[in-house]
Amino acid sequence: MLQSIFSKTEADVRSALQSRKRDLEDFKALISPAAKPFLEQMAQQSKTITKKRFGNTMQMYAPMYLSNECQNICTYCGFSMTNKIPRKTLSDAEIIKEAEYLKSKGYDHILLVTGEANKIVGVDYMCNAFKLLRPYFSNISIEIQPLDQDEYEKLIENGLYATLVYQETYHRETYKIHHLKGKKSNFDYRLETADRLGRAGIHKIGIGALFGLEDWRADSFFTVLHLKYLQRTYWKTKYSISFPRIRPFSGGLEPKVEMTDSDLLQVICAYRLLDEDVEISISTRESEIFRNNIVHLGITSMSAESKTNPGGYVVEPESLKQFEISDERTTEVIAEMLSETGIEPVWKDWEKRW
Amino acid sequence: MSKTDQLKIADKTFSSRLFMGTGKFSSSEVMQQAVLASESELVTVALKRVEPGNDDDQMISALKDPYISLLPNTSGVRNAKEAVFAAQMAREALGTNWVKVEIHPDPKYLLPDPVETLKACEELVKLGFVVMPYIHADPVLCKRLEEVGAQCVMPLGAPIGSNKGLKTQDFLEIIIEQSNVPVIVDAGIGSPSHAAHAMEIGADAVLVNTAIAVSPNPVEIAKAFKLAVEAGRIAYTAKLAPQRQQAEASSPLTQFLYE
Numbered sequence: 286m287l288q289s290i291f292s293k294t295e296a297d298v299r300s301a302l303q304s305r306k307r308d309l310e311d312f313k314a315l316i317s318p319a320a321k322p323f324l325e326q327m328a329q330q331s332k333t334i335t336k337k338r339f340g341n342t343m344q345m346y347a348p349m350y351l352s353n354e355c356q357n358i359c360t361y362c363g364f365s366m367t368n369k370i371p372r373k374t375l376s377d378a379e380i381i382k383e384a385e386y387l388k389s390k391g392y393d394h395i396l397l398v399t400g401e402a403n404k405i406v407g408v409d410y411m412c413n414a415f416k417l418l419r420p421y422f423s424n425i426s427i428e429i430q431p432l433d434q435d436e437y438e439k440l441i442e443n444g445l446y447a448t449l450v451y452q453e454t455y456h457r458e459t460y461k462i463h464h465l466k467g468k469k470s471n472f473d474y475r476l477e478t479a480d481r482l483g484r485a486g487i488h489k490i491g492i493g494a495l496f497g498l499e500d501w502r503a504d505s506f507f508t509v510l511h512l513k514y515l516q517r518t519y520w521k522t523k524y525s526i527s528f529p530r531i532r533p534f535s536g537g538l539e540p541k542v543e544m545t546d547s548d549l550l551q552v553i554c555a556y557r558l559l560d561e562d563v564e565i566s567i568s569t570r571e572s573e574i575f576r577n578n579i580v581h582l583g584i585t586s587m588s589a590e591s592k593t594n595p596g597g598y599v600v601e602p603e604s605l606k607q608f609e610i611s612d613e614r615t616t617e618v619i620a621e622m623l624s625e626t627g628i629e630p631v632w633k634d635w636e637k638r639w
Numbered sequence: 640m641s642k643t644d645q646l647k648i649a650d651k652t653f654s655s656r657l658f659m660g661t662g663k664f665s666s667s668e669v670m671q672q673a674v675l676a677s678e679s680e681l682v683t684v685a686l687k688r689v690e691p692g693n694d695d696d697q698m699i700s701a702l703k704d705p706y707i708s709l710l711p712n713t714s715g716v717r718n719a720k721e722a723v724f725a726a727q728m729a730r731e732a733l734g735t736n737w738v739k740v741e742i743h744p745d746p747k748y749l750l751p752d753p754v755e756t757l758k759a760c761e762e763l764v765k766l767g768f769v770v771m772p773y774i775h776a777d778p779v780l781c782k783r784l785e786e787v788g789a790q791c792v793m794p795l796g797a798p799i800g801s802n803k804g805l806k807t808q809d810f811l812e813i814i815i816e817q818s819n820v821p822v823i824v825d826a827g828i829g830s831p832s833h834a835a836h837a838m839e840i841g842a843d844a845v846l847v848n849t850a851i852a853v854s855p856n857p858v859e860i861a862k863a864f865k866l867a868v869e870a871g872r873i874a875y876t877a878k879l880a881p882q883r884q885q886a887e888a889s890s891p892l893t894q895f896l897y898e
Binding site: 306546550574575 | 782812816817818819878880892893895896898
């Protein structure tokens with residue numbers, strides 16, 4: 286796979302850039318080293334396409350970490366079971382406190398995040414959280430342990446809109462090295478999560494890889510393959526893609542393959558050039574300067590002043606974090622930055638009674 | 640066409656991506672010669688034109704050839720119930736479980752009824768038929784048909800018999816992009832260049848009838864269609880050269896990477 290990406294030539298890149306309908310071979314050319322000199326052209330096209338499809342808007346969302354309990358041992362994550370730090374799971378009252386804070390900042394789309402601890406933050410805990418949060422937010426997404434189809438169906442009935450589940454790496458052997466213990470060490474169960482979600486009839490599925498575990502070119506290609514398969518199979522579902530890069534955390538792992546800002550920009554543009562409709566989000570893992578620029582070049586949703594620990598906004602700012610964020614600017618500052626550059630931050634874009 | 644680029648529908652493979660209709664010809668002989676010249680391997684026959692039980696049926700006899708499969712169509716029926724009945728009749732009369740589902744309640748433009756077509760296909764799949772539905776170029780309908788088990792979809796390029804070409808191109812492209820089953824452009828293809836066009840945008844096959852049957856020289860035109868379909872297919876797999884050049888905008892968007 287890597288070889289076929291690295292063997293792409295300047296001519297392949299030119300042809301991909303000019304193609305009216307791009308295919309997976311074009312995508313390979315666009316993420317290849319041969320495309321580097323064409324990054325500016327890719328960015329120009331990505332900007333035009335994104336504007337045409339999504340207009341001058343940016344969907345705003347905020348993550349809310351509910352728990353850092355986790356029964357997995359993963360080499361790159363702050364929540365790994367081996368990290369001997371006290372754990373925290375939000376109570377009803379604490380969930381509401383955090384919700385009130387985020388609501389006061391203007392957020393209406395919320396992403397609930399937990400570690401993977403089925404007994405503590407299972408379906409019942411999530412259903413209860415939805416019940417508490419629905420009066421505050423129009424749109425609730427989750428990023429929690431993968432579940433079975435009937436469990437997703439139950440969550441959807443209770444107000445779930447989207448589920449994000451990242452494969453981390455599509456390289457089976459490398460996956461094994463980084464997911465040592467726990468349910469997450471089952472590569473196939475995780476890979477098939479999007480299928481279970483599709484069958485459950487969910488509105489939106491988010492997929493992606495954690496860049497740094499494996500070669501980013503290979504993993505971004507396999508993510509595209511996965512995306513294309515899902516789009517054809519579960520055609521009533523929307524898709525979003527995210528490109529997290531490994532960030533420092535307590536007990537951290539160095540990335541195996543470095544990914545520069547220029548590489549990340551290349552991948553984002555390549556995705557947009559291949560797929561005009563897929564949503565692409567960027568988190569606060571990325572730097573201020575990168576985010577200021579990338580919001581014009583293909584991104585459709587973003588978060589601001591995120592906390593990656595349960596209770597991080599108000600309840601318990603010092604609890605164990607999943608990773609360190611990079612762009613620490615407040616929501617107000619980000620919203621202003623967007624407005625000043627001609628982008629309207631969109632807070633509500635869903636009706637919860639549907 | 641090359642052996643490696645065969646089209647598979649259900650249990651059959653086809654070397655030719657040109658399917659033919661058999662209506663409107665001046666005689667069974669001309670029809671037969673045109674079909675042979677087209678090298679088509681799947682030929683649709685309106686069940687209403689066949690005399691059941693008559694082994695000497697002219698049309699059917701003319702199509703007896705080891706390379707040609709018959710595809711009965713339900714032309715004339717107006718709803719799902721009639722279509723299912725027609726398919727069962729065809730299975731008995733022609734010994735094939737393949738059926739082209741055509742339901743047009745409107746006798747003037749012969750436009751397909753999407754609701755009845757979906758119902759009929761769902762029922763026919765359950766009864767063990769290989770269904771090939773003739774439909775509008777409606778991407779959502781195509782996905783719904785795929786879900787009920789249709790083995791291909793046959794969206795129209797323009798009103799049937801109009802010879803106007805790919806008036807529905809934008810929708811055909813969406814259908815081709817999304818489909819997990821072969822997409823056969825049916826109806827509206829009026830000239831070999833239209834057929835080549837359909838193949839270039841990625842159709843798996845085309846079905847042509849009027850353009851051949853009504854031409855002053857059906858046999859020659861059939862040959863021309865064969866070549867056009869092959870050319871279009873080769874162009875699609877080889878990829879066309881880009882059509883437009885884009886000027887590079889002046890204000891750089893990537894400068895921030897180097898600051």
